[in-house]
Amino acid sequence: MSKQLGFLHNSEKCVGCRGCEIACKNEYQIDAIPQWRKVFQLHEDDFSLPTRMFFSMACNHCANPECLRVCPVKAYTKRADGIVIHDPNRCIGCRLCTMACPYDRPQINPAKRKVEKCNLCYQRIDKGEAPSCVTACIPGALELVEINDSLDQKTGILKTLPGLPSPNITTPSIRFIGPTQGKQIRRD
Amino acid sequence: MGDWEWPLIIFTVFGQIAIGIILMLWWLNRNRDLESNLFRQGVYVSGGLLIVALLASLFHLGHPEAAYRALAHLGSSWLSREILLFLLTFLAWIYLFWQSRQQKSSRVHGSVATTITTAQTAVGEQLIENRSLGLGITSVLGLLGIVSSAMIYVMPRVPAWNNVGPVLFFLLTTVLLGALCTLVLGRKLLQTAQKKRLLQASLGCTILSLLVYVIYASMLSISIEGSASLNFLLSSPLFWVRALLGWFAPLFLLVSMLKNSQVNKTNLILTVTLLAALGEVLGRALFYLSAIGIQITALF
Numbered sequence: 001m002s003k004q005l006g007f008l009h010n011s012e013k014c015v016g017c018r019g020c021e022i023a024c025k026n027e028y029q030i031d032a033i034p035q036w037r038k039v040f041q042l043h044e045d046d047f048s049l050p051t052r053m054f055f056s057m058a059c060n061h062c063a064n065p066e067c068l069r070v071c072p073v074k075a076y077t078k079r080a081d082g083i084v085i086h087d088p089n090r091c092i093g094c095r096l097c098t099m100a101c102p103y104d105r106p107q108i109n110p111a112k113r114k115v116e117k118c119n120l121c122y123q124r125i126d127k128g129e130a131p132s133c134v135t136a137c138i139p140g141a142l143e144l145v146e147i148n149d150s151l152d153q154k155t156g157i158l159k160t161l162p163g164l165p166s167p168n169i170t171t172p173s174i175r176f177i178g179p180t181q182g183k184q185i186r187r188d
Numbered sequence: 189m190g191d192w193e194w195p196l197i198i199f200t201v202f203g204q205i206a207i208g209i210i211l212m213l214w215w216l217n218r219n220r221d222l223e224s225n226l227f228r229q230g231v232y233v234s235g236g237l238l239i240v241a242l243l244a245s246l247f248h249l250g251h252p253e254a255a256y257r258a259l260a261h262l263g264s265s266w267l268s269r270e271i272l273l274f275l276l277t278f279l280a281w282i283y284l285f286w287q288s289r290q291q292k293s294s295r296v297h298g299s300v301a302t303t304i305t306t307a308q309t310a311v312g313e314q315l316i317e318n319r320s321l322g323l324g325i326t327s328v329l330g331l332l333g334i335v336s337s338a339m340i341y342v343m344p345r346v347p348a349w350n351n352v353g354p355v356l357f358f359l360l361t362t363v364l365l366g367a368l369c370t371l372v373l374g375r376k377l378l379q380t381a382q383k384k385r386l387l388q389a390s391l392g393c394t395i396l397s398l399l400v401y402v403i404y405a406s407m408l409s410i411s412i413e414g415s416a417s418l419n420f421l422l423s424s425p426l427f428w429v430r431a432l433l434g435w436f437a438p439l440f441l442l443v444s445m446l447k448n449s450q451v452n453k454t455n456l457i458l459t460v461t462l463l464a465a466l467g468e469v470l471g472r473a474l475f476y477l478s479a480i481g482i483q484i485t486a487l488f
Contacts, residue, residue, distance in 0.1 A: 041487040096340070100345055
């Protein structure tokens with residue numbers, strides 16, 4: 001299996017501050033729409049006890065990217081390190097990739113009439129730096145990792161969370177450290 | 189939930205009518221006895237529709253001026269394949285157009301001549317053979333283009349599309365509207381038996397379309413997103429208007445026309461064609477509107 005970079009998100013650490021969203025916008029001076037990275041809140045009733053947890057998601061640089069398959073202009077390429085790159089210069093704004101991605105991550109920029117998405121700060125990675133969202137995450141909830149079997153075999157690593165599409169569709173390169181349930185103590 | 193994708197509605201429906209007409213002309217010409225005027229009219233109308241369809245498709249793009257790049261990913265993108273096949277269909281149509289002009293000029297020369305020579309007969313037969321070949325090639329390329337169009341929508345993210353439904357819907361629209369529009373064009377030129385065949389084909393397509401939709405709808409409830417699409421359809425007044433205009437009214441009229449030997453009644457032919465066309469346009473709008481994709485359901 002070739003190298004596959006991806007994100008590891010720790011929902012235990014994430015406080016939903018949206019610093020990663022802002023860092024991404026700052027780095028690339030993105031318009032208000034689209035949002036390359038977005039913080040979501042899990043439904044409180046998805047767990048046995050009411051739980052307030054967040055997760056942050058950008059493009060998942062999937063192992064089987066649907067965006068790449070459907071794109072008629074070859075605007076998408078997958079690098080040897082697994083990063084899925086979108087070239088806006090080739091994009092003609094057909095929006096087929098926005099329909100095909102179950103995570104809604106390629107998004108149309110209404111001003112430019114082209115699709116945009118996270119390219120995993122490949123320029124920074126090539127220089128040996130971490131992506132801007134990872135750097136900006138104050139609690140250290142977001143990490144850049146290599147997705148492989150040894151990671152998946154570690155205790156507590158999840159391939160999905162409640163409220164996310166099945167990973168079987170595109171095999172996303174993101175892993176989660178899920179929220180652990182605390183004890184509910186009743187004071188009678 | 190999808191949007192009113194007017195450029196795509198016009199592109200798919202008009203493109204399918206155009207190819208449907210060519211397909212019907214090919215079928216009517218199976219004994220090499222297609223009326224020349226009908227051939228010419230059919231070629232002109234289908235060409236006009238094909239041009240409108242191709243132009244409309246550009247308006248779907250954010251950057252229509254770069255549409256030529258859509259041919260770049262034939263290896264895996266059905267959209268690239270669709271564009272290629274529609275362009276080839278258009279090239280084949282140009283050949284048909286040229287044939288129709290040849291036919292016209294040969295008839296003008298023929299009318300001046302007092303006697304028809306063996307050479308002229310041979311030229312005429314060759315023209316008919318070329319016409320048949322052109323119709324066949326255009327039909328096959330067009331049908332492949334339509335299948336490619338449908339395959340664009342077969343994607344795992346949208347359960348309402350991720351099945352054989354889009355291919356069947358698109359092909360049924362092609363044959364149904366192709367047969368009815370050919371009937372309209374040939375209402376004064378076709379023989380009664382030919383009209384009857386076209387009406388029977390239309391009736392068959394309408395019944396099949398209704399049956400396929402019932403099976404399709406029953407399959408939608410398997411997934412959450414499919415159920416949401418089904419609920420949207422059943423609660424939308426547009427769907428019931430589509431059912432009335434596109435299925436029930438044409439069904440009633442077609443049965444009545446065939447049963448009461450009213451196949452030559454122009455008013456009825458025009459009415460049933462108009463109703464079926466409106467039904468198909470609404471059906472295509474609903475196809476896009478009812479597309480509900482698998483997505484993140486966490487809170488924003």
